[in-house]
Amino acid sequence: MSGAPSGVAARPPILVVEDLRKCFGPNEVLSGVSFEVDAGQVLCLIGPSGSGKSTLLRCVNFLEEPTAGRIFVDGEQIGRREENGRSVELRATELARQRSAIGMVFQSFNLFPHLTALENVMEAPVHVKREPRAEVEERARRLLDRVGLADRADYYPMQLSGGQQQRVAIARALAMRPKLMLFDEPTSALDPEIVGEVLEVMRLLAGDGMTMVVVTHEMAFAREVGDRVIFMDGGVIVESGEPARVLRDPQHERTRQFLARFS
Amino acid sequence: MAVDAGPGATVGGHLARPSGAGGQLRRLARSPWRIVVGAVALVLAAMLVHLFVTSSSLQWGVVGSYLTSSEILLGLWRTLYLTALAMVIGVVGGTVLALMRLSTSLVLRTTASAYLWLFRGTPLLVQILFWFNIASFVPRLSLGVPFGPSFVSAGTNSLVTTLVAAILALGLNEAAYMAEIVRAGILSVDRGQTEAAQSLGMTRRLAFRRIVVPQAMRVIIPPTGNQTIGMLKGTALVSVISLPELLYSVQLIYAKNFETIPLLVVASLWYLIVTSVLSVGQHFLERKFGRGRTGGSFNQPNRVWTRGLGRRVEPYLGDAL
Numbered sequence A: 001m002s003g004a005p006s007g008v009a010a011r012p013p014i015l016v017v018e019d020l021r022k023c024f025g026p027n028e029v030l031s032g033v034s035f036e037v038d039a040g041q042v043l044c045l046i047g048p049s050g051s052g053k054s055t056l057l058r059c060v061n062f063l064e065e066p067t068a069g070r071i072f073v074d075g076e077q078i079g080r081r082e083e084n085g086r087s088v089e090l091r092a093t094e095l096a097r098q099r100s101a102i103g104m105v106f107q108s109f110n111l112f113p114h115l116t117a118l119e120n121v122m123e124a125p126v127h128v129k130r131e132p133r134a135e136v137e138e139r140a141r142r143l144l145d146r147v148g149l150a151d152r153a154d155y156y157p158m159q160l161s162g163g164q165q166q167r168v169a170i171a172r173a174l175a176m177r178p179k180l181m182l183f184d185e186p187t188s189a190l191d192p193e194i195v196g197e198v199l200e201v202m203r204l205l206a207g208d209g210m211t212m213v214v215v216t217h218e219m220a221f222a223r224e225v226g227d228r229v230i231f232m233d234g235g236v237i238v239e240s241g242e243p244a245r246v247l248r249d250p251q252h253e254r255t256r257q258f259l260a261r262f263s
Numbered sequence B: 001m002a003v004d005a006g007p008g009a010t011v012g013g014h015l016a017r018p019s020g021a022g023g024q025l026r027r028l029a030r031s032p033w034r035i036v037v038g039a040v041a042l043v044l045a046a047m048l049v050h051l052f053v054t055s056s057s058l059q060w061g062v063v064g065s066y067l068t069s070s071e072i073l074l075g076l077w078r079t080l081y082l083t084a085l086a087m088v089i090g091v092v093g094g095t096v097l098a099l100m101r102l103s104t105s106l107v108l109r110t111t112a113s114a115y116l117w118l119f120r121g122t123p124l125l126v127q128i129l130f131w132f133n134i135a136s137f138v139p140r141l142s143l144g145v146p147f148g149p150s151f152v153s154a155g156t157n158s159l160v161t162t163l164v165a166a167i168l169a170l171g172l173n174e175a176a177y178m179a180e181i182v183r184a185g186i187l188s189v190d191r192g193q194t195e196a197a198q199s200l201g202m203t204r205r206l207a208f209r210r211i212v213v214p215q216a217m218r219v220i221i222p223p224t225g226n227q228t229i230g231m232l233k234g235t236a237l238v239s240v241i242s243l244p245e246l247l248y249s250v251q252l253i254y255a256k257n258f259e260t261i262p263l264l265v266v267a268s269l270w271y272l273i274v275t276s277v278l279s280v281g282q283h284f285l286e287r288k289f290g291r292g293r294t295g296g297s298f299n300q301p302n303r304v305w306t307r308g309l310g311r312r313v314e315p316y317l318g319d320a321l
Ligand SMILES: Nc1ncnc2c1ncn2[C@@H]1O[C@H](COP(=O)(O)OP(=O)(O)OP(=O)(O)O)[C@@H](O)[C@H]1O
Pocket: A024, A029, A047, A048, A049, A050, A051, A052, A053, A054, A055, A056
């Protein structure tokens, strides 16, 4: 794996994670994680609870500040900048601009409860990017339509089911036209019978060429939609590769043990 | 598609209340003690009304003649603007104190805590008297370099008039209580809200203004309404420094004509009228900031003007990205 963000390939990877480390006090949660995700690829992250999957995603958009290591999105280092050979922290507004190009979908949806579905989707384009309201509204309605919620535009999150809320959350992230989408167990808080409607939206999104990193326990989704699977345990990547191979024929004992729980 | 509220979904007070008047009557009938308690309450209420209507010391004619007299209305006006100004100081000061208490700076946090300790730990009456007598403590106030030259200077008594003393005492005391209310409101907003806002590219400032504050308001407004009503009544305390607000205006009159009870009723009626109006205002504010949380409109969108939109069969996302 090459360290330089701008590789020799025609299209450099959208996401490069270089030797990422994260400690909470004395507790090292990520111990040197490196990987790349090419444009249009779907990377699925699997691993037992506490293995650092959420922390990894949160480091990518700097909701957690990495203890060491570098992260590049579309060639641009996240959160820090090299200045005269020293690495300095970015200003808050710079960081915010970088984050606006990275969509994030949370396990607990985190929709804004005081805004309707439509307003949730419009909020950031209007108030962060300052795009014209009418234009944003048209796009927001189109996005809601595509996640199957055109008729729920004026509902408040409290009036929507979990699956509907998560689909609004996906539309909200997409409204910023992100280069990269991060999903942290987007279906874990949902009843089994509505998991499918959210996965279906994600499947369509992947088919549309969105670059995605998905933390999930849905092995069928990882197998069918993922271009690559990374199995993490204890803050390191234990095994990675094509989903079909990793999920069917894992090389490591720990991966085998973990996967045994899903069959 | 039906909206799935889930069994645990609470939808505000309106829907949560289990049964209507019919159910209450039925339950009442099942419990004889409730009938006894109700009967006693009714008799007591009747006695009270009888007392008010027939009492010789309570002459309704006197009440009526003073209710809208100019002295009383002037006193009422003073009570109203004292309440308003003190609440403005209280809310602004309380917000500043709350932000100080939530800041990462130890100096700011400690300063705010010390303020709260001081202003909540002493009686408001004492604080009013203190501000009224501030001139004997700090005779001159000046604006300039601390311990250095001053640019402007004035006698404290000419600046801190009775009115200013009253406003300062009530407002600064209120700020200490509002600080806790505002802080609780801000803390009531889930951290995930700020994170979601930040992940969309909002700075902390913008996320605070657009996402946290509107949600915190839902928690802040009801107790602030109570504080305002409390303040309205609390202004009566400044009668001790002879500021002719509603109560002191009344006292001035009954000191001369000895119609004590009718005049106290006049004051009480005005306090009741204003608190009632404030309660109604509070109700509407709560409705406004309860957006997305209250019942009533559950299962119903606010505006149904998207029904006609047909589903299009385009490539997913397509030109939206
Ligand atoms: N803010 C924090 N402060 C301290 N420790 C934390 C913090 N966030 C996470 N941790 C710890 O880091 C470890 C990894 O947590 P993380 O949430 O990344 O795991 P995960 O792989 O997402 O697990 P799960 O599948 O349960 O979501 C855990 O041991 C957790 O206790």
